[in-house]
Amino acid sequence: MTKAIEMRIDQLRAEVKDGARDVPGTYQMTSPEGEVIYVGKSKALRTRLLSYFRASYPRDKGARILREAATLTWTPEPSEFAALLQELRLIKRLRPRYNVMMKRDARYHAFVRITGGHTPMLQVVRGAGTDETGTYYGPFRGVYQLAEAIRELNDLLGLRDCKPTLPMFYADQPELLPLPSRTPGCIRHEIGKCLGPCVAAVHQTEYLAAFGVARDFLEGHADAPHGPLLAQMTAASEALDYERAALLRDKVARVDSLQAQLSRLRFALESLSFVYAIPADEPAKARSYVVRRGRVRHEAPTPRTAAERRAFAEAIEAILAPADPAPATVPGHEVDEVLLVAAWFKRHPKELERTTPLRG
Numbered sequence: 001m002t003k004a005i006e007m008r009i010d011q012l013r014a015e016v017k018d019g020a021r022d023v024p025g026t027y028q029m030t031s032p033e034g035e036v037i038y039v040g041k042s043k044a045l046r047t048r049l050l051s052y053f054r055a056s057y058p059r060d061k062g063a064r065i066l067r068e069a070a071t072l073t074w075t076p077e078p079s080e081f082a083a084l085l086q087e088l089r090l091i092k093r094l095r096p097r098y099n100v101m102m103k104r105d106a107r108y109h110a111f112v113r114i115t116g117g118h119t120p121m122l123q124v125v126r127g128a129g130t131d132e133t134g135t136y137y138g139p140f141r142g143v144y145q146l147a148e149a150i151r152e153l154n155d156l157l158g159l160r161d162c163k164p165t166l167p168m169f170y171a172d173q174p175e176l177l178p179l180p181s182r183t184p185g186c187i188r189h190e191i192g193k194c195l196g197p198c199v200a201a202v203h204q205t206e207y208l209a210a211f212g213v214a215r216d217f218l219e220g221h222a223d224a225p226h227g228p229l230l231a232q233m234t235a236a237s238e239a240l241d242y243e244r245a246a247l248l249r250d251k252v253a254r255v256d257s258l259q260a261q262l263s264r265l266r267f268a269l270e271s272l273s274f275v276y277a278i279p280a281d282e283p284a285k286a287r288s289y290v291v292r293r294g295r296v297r298h299e300a301p302t303p304r305t306a307a308e309r310r311a312f313a314e315a316i317e318a319i320l321a322p323a324d325p326a327p328a329t330v331p332g333h334e335v336d337e338v339l340l341v342a343a344w345f346k347r348h349p350k351e352l353e354r355t356t357p358l359r360g
Ligand code: SF4
Pocket: 159, 160, 161, 162, 163, 166, 184, 185, 186, 187, 188, 189, 190, 194, 195, 196, 197, 198, 199
């Protein structure tokens, strides 16, 4: 370590010893060029920050970040939950290169993502990552089972499941230039499992209608679209082809299990709707959060006067007022927040005692 780095680290250590207290909060490390390279949070800032100076270089990631840091700043927050939320918001805004977005929780959860574009598709992804476009359903546990169930759904409805960047052409799409003859991007169209928008084998209205069935199913507006599977299963049994009938039965079971998971999910998301009041040593620092379907929609000091209570109630009414046409969905940019809120109450179930159901 060069003398200059050593002196800089000594200086940062002295600043932490002088100023940081063991309270919840967030901290940021910034490079000499002014780039925020790391954002963290802790329920005991001083202890956490001092631990960086004991870490051994180069084995420890913290020690490596510290060597690059020119400044280390911290901001106390009223609670650990507030610190977690603020950390998430800072990471999303600043995208520091040493932070891996929500690595802890996203690892265990999967989402079904509806892509945009004129030939939408369903994808199974882990968290939103850095792509926050599209609409998400989740979180689900069990990435493998979810991927299998979505594969069945795609096959049943003939939806594409290829690379989103693959060019698609509808049969009724006007073309400005004659196109070279097309070959399907995979065998699914040939074996009857995809309507074939990659080879203009389907009209746009037909593809979007099939996609609408999938969306309605994910939303809970329609039952599993496995009628054709059931018919094939009956036919296979009648033809004494029990092997095929068993195969089809497993497919039906996978789609049914997805349906059951979706309805549990809608219930779980709905149950993450409440006012969460976190007390503080000083009453003025107590904060209340309005959480709806796992997302913090409003936060304010816990109301103490009649006027404050009225303003808080009005904020809740404004949140509840608009009818939600797709209550099971999570917008891409809010996926990480849903994971954070769900993980927080899973790790701290007693905190649910501080919540009260949302009422307009
Ligand atoms: S057949 Fe074409 S559109 Fe369908 S999944 Fe394969 S590449 Fe995609």
